[in-house]
Amino acid sequence: xxxxxxxxxxxxxxxxxxxxxxxxxxxxxxxxxxxxxxxxxxxxxxxxxxxxxxxxxxxxxxxxxxxxxxxxxxxxxxxxxxxxxxxxxxxxxxxxxxxxxxxxxxxxxxxxxxxxxxxxxxxxxxxxxxxxxxxxxxxxxxxxxxxxxxxxxxxxxxxxxxxxxxxxxxxxxxxxxxxxxxxxxxxxxxxxxxxxxxxxxxxxxxxxxxxxxxxxxxxxxxxxxxxxxxxxxxxxxxxxxxxxxxxxxxxxxxxxxxxxxxxxxxxxxxxxxxxxxxxxxxxxxxxxxxxxxxxxxxxxxxxxxxxxxxxxxxxxxxxxxxxxxxxxxxxxxxxxxxxxxxxxxxxxxxxxxxxxxxxxxxxxxxxxxxxxxxxxxxxxxxxxxxxxxxxxxxxxxxxxxxxxxxxxxxxxxxxxxxxxxxxxxxxxxxxxxxxxxxxxxxxxxxxxxxxxx
Numbered sequence: 001x002x003x004x005x006x007x008x009x010x011x012x013x014x015x016x017x018x019x020x021x022x023x024x025x026x027x028x029x030x031x032x033x034x035x036x037x038x039x040x041x042x043x044x045x046x047x048x049x050x051x052x053x054x055x056x057x058x059x060x061x062x063x064x065x066x067x068x069x070x071x072x073x074x075x076x077x078x079x080x081x082x083x084x085x086x087x088x089x090x091x092x093x094x095x096x097x098x099x100x101x102x103x104x105x106x107x108x109x110x111x112x113x114x115x116x117x118x119x120x121x122x123x124x125x126x127x128x129x130x131x132x133x134x135x136x137x138x139x140x141x142x143x144x145x146x147x148x149x150x151x152x153x154x155x156x157x158x159x160x161x162x163x164x165x166x167x168x169x170x171x172x173x174x175x176x177x178x179x180x181x182x183x184x185x186x187x188x189x190x191x192x193x194x195x196x197x198x199x200x201x202x203x204x205x206x207x208x209x210x211x212x213x214x215x216x217x218x219x220x221x222x223x224x225x226x227x228x229x230x231x232x233x234x235x236x237x238x239x240x241x242x243x244x245x246x247x248x249x250x251x252x253x254x255x256x257x258x259x260x261x262x263x264x265x266x267x268x269x270x271x272x273x274x275x276x277x278x279x280x281x282x283x284x285x286x287x288x289x290x291x292x293x294x295x296x297x298x299x300x301x302x303x304x305x306x307x308x309x310x311x312x313x314x315x316x317x318x319x320x321x322x323x324x325x326x327x328x329x330x331x332x333x334x335x336x337x338x339x340x341x342x343x344x345x346x347x348x349x350x351x352x353x354x355x356x357x358x359x360x361x362x363x364x365x366x367x368x369x370x371x372x373x374x375x376x377x378x379x380x381x382x383x384x385x386x387x388x389x390x391x392x393x394x395x396x397x398x399x400x401x402x403x404x405x406x407x408x409x410x411x412x413x414x415x416x417x418x419x420x421x422x423x424x425x426x427x428x429x430x431x432x433x434x435x436x437x438x439x440x441x442x443x444x445x446x447x448x449x450x451x452x453x
Contacts, residue, residue, distance in 0.1 A: 037263055040293070078090075316337035376392070379450050392407055
């Protein structure tokens with residue numbers, strides 16, 4: 001009788017064990033966050049370019065979402081990365097204009113009390129890596145491996161500011177070959193993707209392309225119809241294609257979210273070749289061309305394919321949105337980003353939506369606010385002549401070039417938007433933090449916007 005009892009228990013345990021082995025737990029979502037450098041809104045063929053062939057990014061867009069009202073975190077390199085990695089407007093975390101190495105001392109960094117997206121994912125069981133341009137300071141505790149990246153293959157500033165290439169804390173090339181950077185960053189990323197592991201991964205891939213100087217890889221030189229700049233954009237597209245191929249070959253495509261964006265609008269010295277169309281302006285400016293950039297999000301099987309969405313989305317929204325999609329709860333409250341889960345899926349009545357967005361120019365002066373389809377300039381802006389005499393209001397849904405001032409027709413709306421801008425800026429100032437190492441630097445004097453009471 002006893003023997004029969006233990007026999008039944010044995011078979012029950014064996015059956016249960018077999019069942020457990022047969023039903024694998026769901027795979028956790030990988031994330032690849034890709035950022036181009038100085039790529040304009042109109043530089044991809046899926047965003048209207050007639051100069052460039054970008055078939056891999058075009059395909060990524062058809063497999064997911066193309067966002068037409070997406071804004072980078074700032075108009076220049078350093079603050080745009082601050083925004084992307086923390087979910088904060090850069091002014092909230094110490095930015096006072098310029099970039100690292102140009103009006104910002106490299107011996108600064110992100111505030112230590114503000115967690116990065118890499119730290120958040122690492123603390124939630126992800127392995128983390130970056131491959132590309134850091135440009136977020138060199139103060140003690142401010143390097144990539146200090147801020148959540150377990151693996152880092154990087155340059156510390158822009159490719160026109162440094163010649164050193166690093167792997168973690170070791171220099172592996174001095175000088176590096178600028179023509180090879182896109183390939184080298186891609187190869188390091190693919191190596192990370194192909195490394196077998198029982199943890200999901202978060203990969204940050206901030207390319208230097210197509211930032212000046214325009215020096216294409218030898219295999220791509222002369223291949224485009226748009227000089228060296230076009231060669232670099234088309235190589236960037238092909239290298240991203242290699243990333244996507246690696247995902248497919250390692251059976252990770254379905255459980256990997258891929259996000260592509262640019263850090264800011266097109267750079268002035270390359271204006272003959274780049275494009276912010278149909279918008280005006282570019283890097284450093286608060287015009288639409290300065291921060292409205294291409295963004296593509298793909299997650300096969302989860303995000304429906306073939307979507308084009310016109311919701312207002314900012315780079316500061318990516319941290320809370322991606323974290324939520326991956327089942328990660330955020331503990332920090334002092335961020336400006338919004339969890340826009342309805343952008344990824346069919347929107348529900350209780351989903352949050354971004355209704356307003358603030359704009360700063362490259363020297364950290366706040367200059368405009370967007371509210372729904374309207375944009376109000378509350379500072380004097382060189383490229384908007386009407387701002388010499390007062391605030392200027394534009395309807396971006398019908399006037400993407402910001403040329404028809406509607407302020408006189410809608411004085412009440414102007415007053416409401418000025419009040420909202422002042423309220424938001426005051427709230428940011430009340431809880432702002434200094435950058436790490438900022439006490440060792442002379443702060444820039446930020447100009448007050450002319451028309452904001």
